[in-house]
Amino acid sequence: MFPFNFEWIWDMGHAVFMGGLWYALTILGIGMTYCIIKAAIDASKENGEHHH
Amino acid sequence: MDSALIPKGVKRCPLWQFLLFTGAVGIVLLWGVYAMLLCWFKGLNQTNMNDYYGFALWIWADLAVIAVGGGAFFTGLLRYIFGKDALKNIINYAVLIGFICYSSALLILAIDIGQPLRGWFIFWHANVHSMLTEVAFCLSAYFGVLTIEYIPLILENRQIDKVPFFHHLGHNMHEIMAVFAATGAFLSFFHQGSLGGVAGVLYGRPFAFREGIFIWPWTFFLYTWSAAACGPCFTILVTKITEKVVRKKLVKDNAIELLAKISGWMLLTYTMAKTYDTWYWFTVTAPSKGFALMDFYSNNPLYGIWMLVVEIGICGLIPAVILITDKGRKNSMTLWIAVILAVIGVCLNRWVMVLQVMAVPVMTFDQWVLYIPSWQEVATTILPLAYGIILIAISYRYLPVFPNEPELNPIEPLNEEETAVESPVELEQELKPAEA
């Protein structure tokens, strides 16, 4: 799963398979992080407006 | 009592009725949980599997729920990537059904392995050449996608939506849903396919083995294709059943018909591809290993050639023809028949590719072996069904799963009398949330 697992080999199989997997997970991770951070910012902005 | 949680503009049954219903299903759920615990604590000797049937009911259930859960990725693909806007009225439910299917599959897999505590080995010590590894990775990752797709719906609950952070989170997730849906489609393509590959790569089992392209046997593509074809049929079927249960129209016809039409064409092309695959397999692949077609089917009535006829003809061609014709999908009766047949067909295909693979002897002096699941296996297979019904009931009650519902079932003072005749007891309590 990770290059530090002892059975990891730098070959085509690992590059394609794990590459595809980590690519997908990265997109999901970045997407969710973006949503959460933006939501926090939006919410705090809204909060600020309410106070005014 | 729980009226503050019920979405605006819709009517729900009294709480006691809801609790009675979920409680009844909950008993079935508990029965399944008991069987599950037996399997975990006492081991797989609780099943009727044996050294000939290492794969049995559970693996079939896994393949089947993932196939019918394919409605989520395919509907998502059509809605968010191909811009089929009409499907926005059914996408929530497709996602919910998919979420249930995939969580069920993961649960069954967790019961099915001999050493459940070592389940993480499949990730940590992954053999990237094994189809099962691909299944595990893509399945888990796609379950993550489904969770991401389901979360905004949860956040739309009236009370949760009041929290600014959750309101914005739901909104933001909607905004970039196409990105998640595309990732989901990518992952789905591979795990649906690799589930097909699970059987197709077994070159020691001529019944299952298929040639293919690059590292993928033809079953890889056939599984993805059939899931895309029959998954939406299952979504339609569950929608129709839900409508019957709650005695309300929940999704506009145009959404159902569009999905049915696309499904129909997918099913027709799949059936043609499957026919060609079967023909090539029994004229070229199997004979090269010394097997004639009837070597795989003869001997006992359960695994007779009738299965092939039912799978491809009755449950493939017939629903496909119904769904691609305008009249067929507009007629309620034929639509019901078509989606039921399509779902049976894809489940039968998964059954054949798991159970029959185990049943057919390969060594000339070996024997056909039949298998009947134990009650523990049956209970743990029904468990996800009970869990699914409960999750649907809860989601339907508290979340705006069907955007069309208020429009299709307006609750206005005018209707009060009419409704009152139908269910006089419910009325007072029921109207409150709508007025609120």
Next chain:
Amino acid sequence: MKHNKAQKFGMVIDLDKCTGCGSCMVACMSENNVPFRKDESDKFLSITWMRVYRLTNGKPFPNTDICYLPRPCMQCAGQHEGHSPCVSVCPAIATDYSTETGIVSQIYTRCFGCRYCMASCPYHARYFNWWDPIWPDGMEKYLSPNVSPRMRGVVEKCSFCFHRYQLAKEKAFMEGRRNIEENEYQTACTQACPAGAVTFGDLNNPDHAVYNLVKPDHKHSGRPTNPHAFRLLERLGTNPKVYYLSSRKWVRQVGDNYLKNEAKVKKPVHHG
């Protein structure tokens, strides 16, 4: 020189010599700490790394002929070495193919019991531990210390008594030798067979008996060139390292599936 090449351990079983006595099965079970239960009548749940099948030619008396066929793990190499049916499918690399010895290993502590390998094996050489092993009182003292007993929920199979290979290698190393002699590494079943039907050795080594018995054609996936030798399910391309010898044509034909127009022999019948 040639001894430094990769070894390919294999087995040749002379079916004309096998009497079906079952000594190989017994020796295997005791050598490898194979667990058993009080009631072993359900053979679909029994663990038999080495299993003897009884075959008949299906003809009525007086032409009836029978043959006993011992079946260990075939240690398949697959079409390209290492692509065994089971090794290629294991999701957690709990079973591996050694290009040094040609032996398919099973790592019990790695296996998590998905049973995909069992589904892939056409020989039914792989067995699942449906129960935890329970030894009769006192018997645990008689278990072999060289073979780890298996826990519930994992798959096991014949290892060609790999621990004996390790012991032989250790001994050779202590004596300052690189290689082991043919007689230094023999499986339990080979040594237990009273009829001398089982021969074991390195298929890559022309000095070894196995090599000379079957004359494997290594250019063609080790296909035997001895006309009396055959392998089980040769046509599937599993490339096994267990060869069978028989002077009887029907026995050799039992080894594989043929279409009706390929061979006009009655399918044999299996009796337990």
